[in-house]
Amino acid sequence: MRDNLNAAEDNDDLKKLEKSFDLLFDKVQPLSLVNHNLTLLVPSDFYKEYIEDNYLSLLSAALRKNIGKGVKLWYSVMENKPAGKEKPITQKVKGISTPAPKIQEAMPKAKNLVNPLVAPGIRKVNIESNLIPHLSFDNFVEGESNKFASTVAKSIAKRPGATAFNPLFIHGGVGVGKTHLAHAIGLEVKNNFPEKVVLYLSSEKFIQQFVSAAKAQNKTDFQNYYQMVDVLVIDDIQFLSGKAATQDSFFHIFDYLHQNGKQIVLTSDKAPVDIQDIQERIVSRFKWGLSAEVKSPDFDTRRKIIVDKLSRDGIVLTDDMVDYLAGEVKSNVRELIGVINSVIAYSTIYKSELSLELLKDTINKIASTQKKVINIPYIQEVVCEYFGLNREQLLSKSRKRDIALPRQLAMYFSKELTNATFSKIGEEMGGKDHSTVMYAVETIKDVSKIDKEIKKYVKDLSERMKQ
Structure with missing residues (x-):
């Protein structure tokens, strides 16, 4: 029986391989x-x-x-x-x-460029990679939702800076595995090329470093530091939105690294064209290489993730239990891992044998304790994250469309999803008059019926707030 099952599995794998070929x-x-x-x-x-x-x-x-x-x-x-x-x-x-591998050239390549800004005191060995060891390709579960991005990422790790995929721009929703892939590329490069300098950081860290350098009138050393890197990985690049001075510095660092054949990997929750308030010259550079979307995992991928995670923790579930778990948590990998950890903890603490009934009861308890309280600060947080703004920008008096529209959407959802009055919403939105809130709510209601872009914003934000 076992031999027959193994033969059937081998046959399925062969069919998948033939289909891929x-x-x-x-x-x-x-x-x-x-x-x-x-x-x-x-x-x-x-x-x-x-x-x-x-x-x-x-x-x-x-x-x-x-x-x-x-x-x-x-x-x-x-x-x-x-x-x-x-x-x-x-x-x-x-x-x-x-x-020989052809590098897609959107601009002239310069060989062996000399960095005129490198300070003698900066040495490559002093640059920490900030990579997380367990976020490797070995621990990344591949499925239809992420196969393309994963394949490209592995290709880059073999020849960083020498493929057509430079920069690699990985985008997708929250918790779908973008950061994992970014770390995996860095770890694999370090494994294949120990002499290369790999640097991972969030865009928020990049911004903080730039601001500190600007205050200290030390922008040159800031650029020196990044121009020493062979593989630069920046997470959540959308948060550069609206920060013109930081974008200028990033632009020059990007150009220097790209012209010298260094690999750049960027992640974002939006595709390049959807990031607002980013300089056009930077968006155009995002498009030089390859943009790869990572989607929420499908049922089969969620199932693989569950089996992989549980097997590493020495826990075995029946097929019915795995199917139930994969069917219940659909949003993203991060939430799925959280539920799995909760189930493991519940089983360990109460020393209970996991059954389908106990699994259902555990998930119901998790769901009841994790219900989100939707209030105005939470709505502001979701809107800011979606549009790449900070709270100060959202609550400002700016009439620029890139800020005014998110503000109106925040007012609209504050009225739709809470019991707050127009006056209360106005107070929470930076001291706006109640009539301003009324106008914003009515505007979004009316325009979303005829404007596809606004309709998409309303749909996306609604889904995010209720996750």
């Missing part, structure tokens, strides 16, 4: 075969990178068998294709010649 090569076409030069037409740089990482040995064997030795493999990329002024450079890989 077919989906990839269905969009790859042979263009020409001239004098032992085979040219493949690929849709994008991602396909070229993925083929080289995963199928090069297979292609090598197939070419030797069907054509002979010494075949040179070339790629023609449909999008962002060069004008044809330069010939591709070939390098020998496992018996066949393949094009």
Whole structure:
């Protein structure tokens, strides 16, 4: 029976592998075969990178068998294709010649640039990576919701700064695994290239450091520090929104690192085009590399996460219990892990054998104690996080649309989701008049019926507040 099950599982894995292979090569076409030069037409740089990482040995064997030795493999990329002024450079890989990885160049590359700002006292060995060891690829559960981002991340870790994915911009909702992937890239780079300097930090930390440097009139040393890095990972880059001076400094650091072939990895809860109050020149640089979305995990991925987490803690659940748990917690990985930890704690404290009934009772108790109190400060917090603002900006008197619209949305939800009066809402919103609140509420109600963008904001914020 066990052998039959194992055979069935192997067969399923083989089918998935064949499906993955077919989906990839269905969009790859042979263009020409001239004098032992085979040219493949690929849709994008991602396909070229993925083929080289995963199928090069297979292609090598197939070419030797069907054509002979010494075949040179070339790629023609449909999008962002060069004008044809330069010939591709070939390098020998496992018996066949393949094009060297092509870096998508949105700006001229400069080799061996000298950093005119590097201070003699700063040494690379003094830079701490800030990476969290357990957030590795080994502990990252891959599924349909994150497979693309995970595959690209692994490719970057093998050749940081030398792929078309620079910068890598990972975006998605709260708790879906963006930070885990960012740390995993850094950890894998350190494992593969111990001499490289990897630095992970949040955008808030980056802003704090810049402000401190600006107050001390020491911006040069601030830039010196970051220009020593080989792989720069910044989490929640959307919080640079509205901070013009910090954006200027980030822009120059970005350009220096990119021109010198250093890898940049950024995460955000929004796609580049959706981040408000960010300089256009910075948004354009976000688009130079690759933008990869990480979505909330589907049922199968949630199931894998549960089994993986519990097995590492030595806990075994029946299939019915795993299915129930995966079906109950749907929002994000962070919440799922929290529920799993609560179940483990409950079982340990009460020394109870976990049954489906006990699992349901535990989850119900967790849900009843974790109900969010939706009040005006909470609404302001959600709106600020969504639009990348701070509370001072939201409550200011600014009439700029990027601030006035979030403020009106906060007033609207304050009226819709609390029992507060217009006067109370106005007081909490920075001392606004009750008539201002009334106008904001009516405006959002009316405009959301005809404006798709406002309608999306209302929908997204509503879902976030009720999570």
